[in-house]
Amino acid sequence: MNTELTPAPAAAAAIPGRRISVAPMMDWTDRHCRVFHRHISRHTWLYTEMVTTGALVYGDVERHLRFNDEEHPVALQLGGSDPADLATSAKLGEKWGYDEVNLNCGCPSERVQKGAFGACLMAEPQLVADCVKAMRDAVSIDVTVKHRVGIDQVESYDFVRDFVGTVAEAGCRTFIVHARNAILKGLSPKENREVPPLKYEFAYRLKRDFPDFEIIINGGIKTTAEIDLHLAHVDGVMLGREAYHNPYLMADFDQRYYGADTPVPSREQVLEAMLPYIEAQLHQEGGRGLKLNSITRHMLGLMQGLPGARGFRQTLSDAKKLAAGDPRLLLEAAARLRQST
Structure with a gap:
Protein backbone atom coordinates (compact mmCIF):
# COMPACT_ATOMS: atom_id res chain seq x y z
CA MET A 1 0.00 0.00 0.00
CA GLY A 259 1.30 -9.89 -26.42
CA ALA A 260 2.14 -11.34 -23.01
CA ASP A 261 3.40 -14.93 -22.88
CA THR A 262 2.25 -15.54 -19.30
CA PRO A 263 -0.43 -18.19 -18.72
CA VAL A 264 -4.06 -17.17 -18.36
CA PRO A 265 -4.99 -17.42 -14.66
CA SER A 266 -7.81 -19.75 -13.71
CA ARG A 267 -10.67 -18.45 -11.63
CA GLU A 268 -9.46 -20.42 -8.62
CA GLN A 269 -5.94 -19.01 -9.05
CA VAL A 270 -7.45 -15.52 -8.92
CA LEU A 271 -9.24 -16.40 -5.68
CA GLU A 272 -6.08 -17.86 -4.17
CA ALA A 273 -4.08 -14.78 -5.20
CA MET A 274 -6.54 -12.59 -3.34
CA LEU A 275 -6.18 -14.45 -0.03
CA PRO A 276 -2.87 -12.86 1.10
CA TYR A 277 -4.17 -9.43 0.10
CA ILE A 278 -7.38 -9.85 2.09
CA GLU A 279 -5.51 -11.17 5.13
CA ALA A 280 -3.10 -8.23 5.00
CA GLN A 281 -5.88 -5.70 4.58
CA LEU A 282 -7.93 -7.08 7.45
CA HIS A 283 -4.83 -7.06 9.66
CA GLN A 284 -3.77 -3.53 8.67
CA GLU A 285 -7.22 -2.01 8.57
CA GLY A 286 -8.89 -3.86 11.44
CA GLY A 287 -8.74 -0.80 13.62
CA ARG A 288 -10.46 1.25 10.92
CA GLY A 289 -13.43 -1.07 10.75
CA LEU A 290 -12.71 -2.70 7.39
CA LYS A 291 -15.17 -5.52 6.76
CA LEU A 292 -14.52 -8.61 4.63
CA ASN A 293 -17.50 -7.68 2.48
CA SER A 294 -15.73 -4.46 1.46
CA ILE A 295 -13.45 -6.66 -0.65
CA THR A 296 -15.51 -9.73 -1.50
CA ARG A 297 -18.45 -7.69 -2.87
CA HIS A 298 -16.34 -6.91 -5.92
CA MET A 299 -15.75 -10.61 -6.60
CA LEU A 300 -19.33 -11.84 -6.93
CA GLY A 301 -19.20 -11.93 -10.73
CA LEU A 302 -16.01 -14.00 -11.03
CA MET A 303 -17.94 -17.21 -11.80
CA GLN A 304 -20.42 -15.49 -14.12
CA GLY A 305 -21.83 -17.96 -16.65
CA LEU A 306 -20.67 -21.13 -14.88
CA PRO A 307 -22.99 -23.78 -13.38
CA GLY A 308 -23.10 -23.16 -9.65
CA ALA A 309 -22.31 -19.44 -9.94
CA ARG A 310 -25.40 -18.64 -7.90
CA GLY A 311 -24.16 -20.77 -5.01
CA PHE A 312 -20.78 -19.08 -5.21
CA ARG A 313 -22.44 -15.67 -4.91
CA GLN A 314 -24.67 -16.84 -2.06
CA THR A 315 -21.68 -18.09 -0.08
CA LEU A 316 -19.75 -14.85 -0.58
CA SER A 317 -22.86 -12.88 0.45
CA ASP A 318 -23.66 -14.86 3.61
CA ALA A 319 -23.84 -12.24 6.36
CA LYS A 320 -22.88 -14.60 9.18
CA LYS A 321 -19.88 -15.97 7.33
CA LEU A 322 -18.77 -12.48 6.32
CA ALA A 323 -19.05 -11.29 9.91
CA ALA A 324 -16.53 -13.95 10.94
CA GLY A 325 -13.97 -12.14 8.78
CA ASP A 326 -12.24 -15.32 7.55
CA PRO A 327 -10.70 -14.90 4.06
CA ARG A 328 -10.98 -18.66 3.53
CA LEU A 329 -14.62 -17.97 2.73
CA LEU A 330 -13.35 -17.55 -0.85
CA LEU A 331 -12.22 -21.16 -0.93
CA GLU A 332 -15.50 -22.31 0.62
CA ALA A 333 -17.37 -20.49 -2.13
CA ALA A 334 -15.18 -22.11 -4.78
CA ALA A 335 -15.77 -25.55 -3.25
CA ARG A 336 -19.51 -25.00 -3.38
CA LEU A 337 -19.18 -24.12 -7.04
CA ARG A 338 -17.31 -27.40 -7.74
CA GLN A 339 -20.00 -29.38 -5.92
CA SER A 340 -22.60 -27.89 -8.27
CA THR A 341 -20.78 -28.93 -11.45
Whole structure:
Protein backbone atom coordinates (compact mmCIF):
# COMPACT_ATOMS: atom_id res chain seq x y z
CA MET A 1 0.00 0.00 0.00
CA ASN A 2 1.31 3.44 -0.90
CA THR A 3 1.44 5.21 2.44
CA GLU A 4 4.19 7.72 1.68
CA LEU A 5 4.10 10.71 -0.62
CA THR A 6 6.68 9.42 -3.08
CA PRO A 7 6.26 9.51 -6.86
CA ALA A 8 7.41 6.61 -9.00
CA PRO A 9 8.56 8.21 -12.28
CA ALA A 10 11.12 5.52 -13.05
CA ALA A 11 8.40 2.92 -13.59
CA ALA A 12 6.44 4.98 -16.08
CA ALA A 13 8.51 4.00 -19.13
CA ALA A 14 7.74 0.31 -18.61
CA ILE A 15 3.98 0.79 -18.34
CA PRO A 16 1.97 -0.68 -21.24
CA GLY A 17 -0.36 1.52 -23.26
CA ARG A 18 -4.04 2.13 -22.62
CA ARG A 19 -5.17 -0.41 -25.22
CA ILE A 20 -7.71 -1.84 -22.77
CA SER A 21 -8.91 -0.15 -19.58
CA VAL A 22 -11.62 -0.38 -16.93
CA ALA A 23 -13.74 2.72 -16.52
CA PRO A 24 -13.89 4.78 -13.33
CA MET A 25 -17.16 3.75 -11.65
CA MET A 26 -18.47 5.34 -8.47
CA ASP A 27 -18.88 2.91 -5.54
CA TRP A 28 -17.28 0.14 -7.60
CA THR A 29 -13.69 0.76 -8.72
CA ASP A 30 -12.19 1.34 -5.29
CA ARG A 31 -8.71 0.07 -4.41
CA HIS A 32 -9.97 -3.41 -3.44
CA CYS A 33 -11.77 -3.81 -6.75
CA ARG A 34 -8.68 -2.69 -8.63
CA VAL A 35 -6.44 -5.23 -6.88
CA PHE A 36 -8.95 -7.95 -7.76
CA HIS A 37 -8.96 -6.85 -11.41
CA ARG A 38 -5.18 -6.72 -11.40
CA HIS A 39 -5.00 -10.39 -10.45
CA ILE A 40 -7.07 -11.16 -13.56
CA SER A 41 -5.11 -8.93 -15.96
CA ARG A 42 -1.64 -7.52 -15.33
CA HIS A 43 -1.72 -4.93 -18.10
CA THR A 44 -5.29 -3.63 -18.37
CA TRP A 45 -5.30 0.03 -17.30
CA LEU A 46 -7.28 0.72 -14.11
CA TYR A 47 -9.00 3.93 -12.98
CA THR A 48 -10.09 5.17 -9.57
CA GLU A 49 -13.58 6.29 -8.76
CA MET A 50 -13.95 10.00 -9.42
CA VAL A 51 -12.34 12.03 -6.62
CA THR A 52 -13.43 15.66 -6.36
CA THR A 53 -10.89 18.41 -5.95
CA GLY A 54 -12.71 19.54 -2.81
CA ALA A 55 -12.11 16.15 -1.20
CA LEU A 56 -8.38 16.58 -1.77
CA VAL A 57 -7.97 20.29 -1.14
CA TYR A 58 -10.07 20.30 2.03
CA GLY A 59 -10.44 16.65 3.01
CA ASP A 60 -8.54 13.52 3.99
CA VAL A 61 -5.98 13.05 1.22
CA GLU A 62 -4.76 9.67 2.42
CA ARG A 63 -8.27 8.21 2.55
CA HIS A 64 -8.93 9.24 -1.04
CA LEU A 65 -5.55 8.56 -2.64
CA ARG A 66 -3.92 5.59 -0.91
CA PHE A 67 -3.68 2.55 -3.10
CA ASN A 68 -1.65 -0.63 -3.46
CA ASP A 69 1.54 -0.79 -5.48
CA GLU A 70 0.33 -3.87 -7.36
CA GLU A 71 -2.43 -1.79 -8.98
CA HIS A 72 -0.10 -0.17 -11.56
CA PRO A 73 -0.85 0.99 -14.16
CA VAL A 74 -3.52 3.03 -12.38
CA ALA A 75 -5.00 6.45 -13.10
CA LEU A 76 -6.60 8.99 -10.78
CA GLN A 77 -9.82 10.50 -12.09
CA LEU A 78 -10.55 14.00 -10.82
CA GLY A 79 -13.79 15.92 -10.74
CA GLY A 80 -13.59 19.71 -10.66
CA SER A 81 -13.57 22.87 -12.73
CA ASP A 82 -11.19 25.23 -10.95
CA PRO A 83 -7.78 25.15 -12.67
CA ALA A 84 -5.84 25.93 -9.48
CA ASP A 85 -7.61 23.25 -7.44
CA LEU A 86 -7.16 20.73 -10.24
CA ALA A 87 -3.46 21.56 -10.44
CA THR A 88 -3.11 21.04 -6.68
CA SER A 89 -5.02 17.75 -6.87
CA ALA A 90 -3.01 16.53 -9.85
CA LYS A 91 0.22 17.21 -7.96
CA LEU A 92 -1.07 15.17 -5.05
CA GLY A 93 -1.95 12.36 -7.45
CA GLU A 94 1.55 12.38 -8.89
CA LYS A 95 3.10 12.42 -5.41
CA TRP A 96 1.09 9.39 -4.41
CA GLY A 97 2.40 7.54 -7.46
CA TYR A 98 -0.50 7.51 -9.92
CA ASP A 99 0.45 6.96 -13.56
CA GLU A 100 -2.11 9.34 -15.08
CA VAL A 101 -4.55 12.06 -14.08
CA ASN A 102 -7.89 12.05 -15.86
CA LEU A 103 -10.41 14.91 -15.88
CA ASN A 104 -14.08 13.91 -15.71
CA CYS A 105 -16.11 15.71 -18.37
CA GLY A 106 -18.76 13.03 -18.69
CA CYS A 107 -20.62 12.50 -15.41
CA PRO A 108 -24.20 13.84 -15.65
CA SER A 109 -25.34 13.49 -12.00
CA GLU A 110 -27.15 16.39 -10.35
CA ARG A 111 -24.55 16.52 -7.57
CA VAL A 112 -21.79 16.94 -10.15
CA GLN A 113 -23.78 19.55 -12.05
CA LYS A 114 -24.25 21.57 -8.87
CA GLY A 115 -20.48 21.61 -8.59
CA ALA A 116 -20.27 22.87 -12.20
CA PHE A 117 -18.11 20.01 -13.43
CA GLY A 118 -18.55 16.64 -15.11
CA ALA A 119 -20.54 16.55 -18.36
CA CYS A 120 -21.63 20.18 -18.14
CA LEU A 121 -17.98 21.14 -18.76
CA MET A 122 -18.44 20.11 -22.38
CA ALA A 123 -20.32 23.38 -22.85
CA GLU A 124 -17.15 25.24 -21.78
CA PRO A 125 -14.28 23.78 -23.80
CA GLN A 126 -11.99 26.75 -23.14
CA LEU A 127 -12.39 26.26 -19.38
CA VAL A 128 -11.53 22.58 -19.83
CA ALA A 129 -8.46 23.63 -21.81
CA ASP A 130 -7.46 25.97 -18.98
CA CYS A 131 -7.89 23.14 -16.48
CA VAL A 132 -5.81 20.77 -18.59
CA LYS A 133 -3.05 23.34 -19.01
CA ALA A 134 -2.94 24.01 -15.26
CA MET A 135 -2.61 20.29 -14.54
CA ARG A 136 -0.03 19.70 -17.26
CA ASP A 137 2.03 22.59 -15.93
CA ALA A 138 1.90 21.02 -12.46
CA VAL A 139 2.79 17.39 -13.22
CA SER A 140 4.93 15.27 -15.50
CA ILE A 141 2.50 12.34 -15.79
CA ASP A 142 -0.17 12.16 -18.50
CA VAL A 143 -3.23 14.38 -18.21
CA THR A 144 -6.21 12.93 -20.08
CA VAL A 145 -9.89 13.81 -20.51
CA LYS A 146 -12.95 11.54 -20.41
CA HIS A 147 -16.00 13.06 -22.07
CA ARG A 148 -19.27 12.41 -23.90
CA VAL A 149 -20.01 13.03 -27.58
CA GLY A 150 -22.59 15.67 -26.76
CA ILE A 151 -24.92 17.10 -24.14
CA ASP A 152 -28.70 17.29 -24.08
CA GLN A 153 -30.12 17.61 -27.60
CA VAL A 154 -26.86 18.51 -29.34
CA GLU A 155 -26.57 15.87 -32.05
CA SER A 156 -23.90 17.37 -34.30
CA TYR A 157 -20.49 15.73 -34.56
CA ASP A 158 -19.05 19.22 -34.91
CA PHE A 159 -19.74 19.81 -31.19
CA VAL A 160 -17.43 17.05 -29.94
CA ARG A 161 -14.89 17.71 -32.69
CA ASP A 162 -14.59 21.35 -31.63
CA PHE A 163 -14.45 20.36 -27.95
CA VAL A 164 -11.54 17.99 -28.58
CA GLY A 165 -9.80 20.51 -30.81
CA THR A 166 -9.98 23.25 -28.18
CA VAL A 167 -8.82 21.02 -25.33
CA ALA A 168 -6.00 19.68 -27.46
CA GLU A 169 -4.60 23.19 -27.76
CA ALA A 170 -3.74 22.91 -24.05
CA GLY A 171 -1.62 19.84 -24.75
CA CYS A 172 -4.03 16.98 -24.06
CA ARG A 173 -3.34 14.07 -26.39
CA THR A 174 -5.55 11.32 -24.94
CA PHE A 175 -9.34 11.49 -25.10
CA ILE A 176 -11.60 8.80 -23.66
CA VAL A 177 -14.89 9.06 -25.53
CA HIS A 178 -18.08 7.76 -23.91
CA ALA A 179 -20.02 7.47 -27.15
CA ARG A 180 -23.37 8.77 -25.87
CA ASN A 181 -24.81 12.18 -25.18
CA ALA A 182 -25.23 13.20 -21.56
CA ILE A 183 -28.77 14.36 -20.81
CA LEU A 184 -28.31 16.86 -18.01
CA LYS A 185 -31.99 17.18 -17.06
CA GLY A 186 -34.58 14.43 -16.95
CA LEU A 187 -32.41 11.29 -16.85
CA SER A 188 -30.71 9.66 -13.88
CA PRO A 189 -27.02 8.70 -14.09
CA LYS A 190 -28.10 5.08 -14.63
CA GLU A 191 -30.44 6.10 -17.46
CA ASN A 192 -27.67 8.22 -18.95
CA ARG A 193 -25.62 5.04 -19.30
CA GLU A 194 -28.42 3.26 -21.16
CA VAL A 195 -30.99 5.57 -22.81
CA PRO A 196 -29.04 7.95 -25.08
CA PRO A 197 -28.13 6.04 -28.26
CA LEU A 198 -24.55 4.98 -28.83
CA LYS A 199 -22.66 6.89 -31.51
CA TYR A 200 -19.51 4.88 -32.03
CA GLU A 201 -18.98 6.52 -35.41
CA PHE A 202 -18.34 9.84 -33.66
CA ALA A 203 -15.35 8.31 -31.86
CA TYR A 204 -14.13 6.80 -35.12
CA ARG A 205 -14.38 10.18 -36.81
CA LEU A 206 -12.40 11.80 -34.01
CA LYS A 207 -9.57 9.36 -34.69
CA ARG A 208 -9.72 10.15 -38.40
CA ASP A 209 -9.77 13.91 -37.78
CA PHE A 210 -7.07 13.77 -35.08
CA PRO A 211 -4.84 10.86 -36.15
CA ASP A 212 -2.00 11.86 -33.82
CA PHE A 213 -4.19 11.73 -30.70
CA GLU A 214 -4.93 8.65 -28.62
CA ILE A 215 -8.67 8.04 -28.91
CA ILE A 216 -10.21 5.49 -26.54
CA ILE A 217 -13.82 4.41 -26.94
CA ASN A 218 -16.23 3.64 -24.09
CA GLY A 219 -19.89 2.72 -23.80
CA GLY A 220 -21.93 -0.49 -24.06
CA ILE A 221 -19.00 -2.76 -24.96
CA LYS A 222 -19.39 -6.32 -23.67
CA THR A 223 -17.42 -8.87 -25.73
CA THR A 224 -13.96 -9.43 -27.14
CA ALA A 225 -15.52 -9.48 -30.61
CA GLU A 226 -16.80 -5.94 -30.03
CA ILE A 227 -13.42 -4.87 -28.63
CA ASP A 228 -11.68 -6.20 -31.74
CA LEU A 229 -14.10 -4.35 -34.00
CA HIS A 230 -13.48 -1.04 -32.21
CA LEU A 231 -9.71 -1.48 -32.21
CA ALA A 232 -9.82 -1.44 -35.99
CA HIS A 233 -10.88 2.22 -35.72
CA VAL A 234 -9.48 3.65 -32.45
CA ASP A 235 -6.47 3.21 -30.18
CA GLY A 236 -8.10 1.70 -27.14
CA VAL A 237 -11.28 0.37 -25.54
CA MET A 238 -12.55 1.18 -22.06
CA LEU A 239 -14.92 -1.35 -20.49
CA GLY A 240 -17.44 -0.31 -17.86
CA ARG A 241 -20.13 -2.40 -16.20
CA GLU A 242 -19.24 -5.58 -18.10
CA ALA A 243 -15.77 -5.61 -16.54
CA TYR A 244 -17.36 -5.34 -13.11
CA HIS A 245 -20.17 -7.88 -13.51
CA ASN A 246 -18.19 -10.33 -15.63
CA PRO A 247 -14.55 -9.67 -14.64
CA TYR A 248 -13.16 -12.96 -15.95
CA LEU A 249 -13.77 -11.57 -19.43
CA MET A 250 -10.39 -9.89 -18.88
CA ALA A 251 -8.52 -13.13 -18.16
CA ASP A 252 -6.84 -13.39 -21.59
CA PHE A 253 -6.45 -9.66 -22.25
CA ASP A 254 -2.72 -9.68 -21.45
CA GLN A 255 -2.11 -12.30 -24.12
CA ARG A 256 -4.72 -11.10 -26.62
CA TYR A 257 -4.06 -7.36 -26.52
CA TYR A 258 -0.60 -6.93 -25.00
CA GLY A 259 1.30 -9.89 -26.42
CA ALA A 260 2.14 -11.34 -23.01
CA ASP A 261 3.40 -14.93 -22.88
CA THR A 262 2.25 -15.54 -19.30
CA PRO A 263 -0.43 -18.19 -18.72
CA VAL A 264 -4.06 -17.17 -18.36
CA PRO A 265 -4.99 -17.42 -14.66
CA SER A 266 -7.81 -19.75 -13.71
CA ARG A 267 -10.67 -18.45 -11.63
CA GLU A 268 -9.46 -20.42 -8.62
CA GLN A 269 -5.94 -19.01 -9.05
CA VAL A 270 -7.45 -15.52 -8.92
CA LEU A 271 -9.24 -16.40 -5.68
CA GLU A 272 -6.08 -17.86 -4.17
CA ALA A 273 -4.08 -14.78 -5.20
CA MET A 274 -6.54 -12.59 -3.34
CA LEU A 275 -6.18 -14.45 -0.03
CA PRO A 276 -2.87 -12.86 1.10
CA TYR A 277 -4.17 -9.43 0.10
CA ILE A 278 -7.38 -9.85 2.09
CA GLU A 279 -5.51 -11.17 5.13
CA ALA A 280 -3.10 -8.23 5.00
CA GLN A 281 -5.88 -5.70 4.58
CA LEU A 282 -7.93 -7.08 7.45
CA HIS A 283 -4.83 -7.06 9.66
CA GLN A 284 -3.77 -3.53 8.67
CA GLU A 285 -7.22 -2.01 8.57
CA GLY A 286 -8.89 -3.86 11.44
CA GLY A 287 -8.74 -0.80 13.62
CA ARG A 288 -10.46 1.25 10.92
CA GLY A 289 -13.43 -1.07 10.75
CA LEU A 290 -12.71 -2.70 7.39
CA LYS A 291 -15.17 -5.52 6.76
CA LEU A 292 -14.52 -8.61 4.63
CA ASN A 293 -17.50 -7.68 2.48
CA SER A 294 -15.73 -4.46 1.46
CA ILE A 295 -13.45 -6.66 -0.65
CA THR A 296 -15.51 -9.73 -1.50
CA ARG A 297 -18.45 -7.69 -2.87
CA HIS A 298 -16.34 -6.91 -5.92
CA MET A 299 -15.75 -10.61 -6.60
CA LEU A 300 -19.33 -11.84 -6.93
CA GLY A 301 -19.20 -11.93 -10.73
CA LEU A 302 -16.01 -14.00 -11.03
CA MET A 303 -17.94 -17.21 -11.80
CA GLN A 304 -20.42 -15.49 -14.12
CA GLY A 305 -21.83 -17.96 -16.65
CA LEU A 306 -20.67 -21.13 -14.88
CA PRO A 307 -22.99 -23.78 -13.38
CA GLY A 308 -23.10 -23.16 -9.65
CA ALA A 309 -22.31 -19.44 -9.94
CA ARG A 310 -25.40 -18.64 -7.90
CA GLY A 311 -24.16 -20.77 -5.01
CA PHE A 312 -20.78 -19.08 -5.21
CA ARG A 313 -22.44 -15.67 -4.91
CA GLN A 314 -24.67 -16.84 -2.06
CA THR A 315 -21.68 -18.09 -0.08
CA LEU A 316 -19.75 -14.85 -0.58
CA SER A 317 -22.86 -12.88 0.45
CA ASP A 318 -23.66 -14.86 3.61
CA ALA A 319 -23.84 -12.24 6.36
CA LYS A 320 -22.88 -14.60 9.18
CA LYS A 321 -19.88 -15.97 7.33
CA LEU A 322 -18.77 -12.48 6.32
CA ALA A 323 -19.05 -11.29 9.91
CA ALA A 324 -16.53 -13.95 10.94
CA GLY A 325 -13.97 -12.14 8.78
CA ASP A 326 -12.24 -15.32 7.55
CA PRO A 327 -10.70 -14.90 4.06
CA ARG A 328 -10.98 -18.66 3.53
CA LEU A 329 -14.62 -17.97 2.73
CA LEU A 330 -13.35 -17.55 -0.85
CA LEU A 331 -12.22 -21.16 -0.93
CA GLU A 332 -15.50 -22.31 0.62
CA ALA A 333 -17.37 -20.49 -2.13
CA ALA A 334 -15.18 -22.11 -4.78
CA ALA A 335 -15.77 -25.55 -3.25
CA ARG A 336 -19.51 -25.00 -3.38
CA LEU A 337 -19.18 -24.12 -7.04
CA ARG A 338 -17.31 -27.40 -7.74
CA GLN A 339 -20.00 -29.38 -5.92
CA SER A 340 -22.60 -27.89 -8.27
CA THR A 341 -20.78 -28.93 -11.45
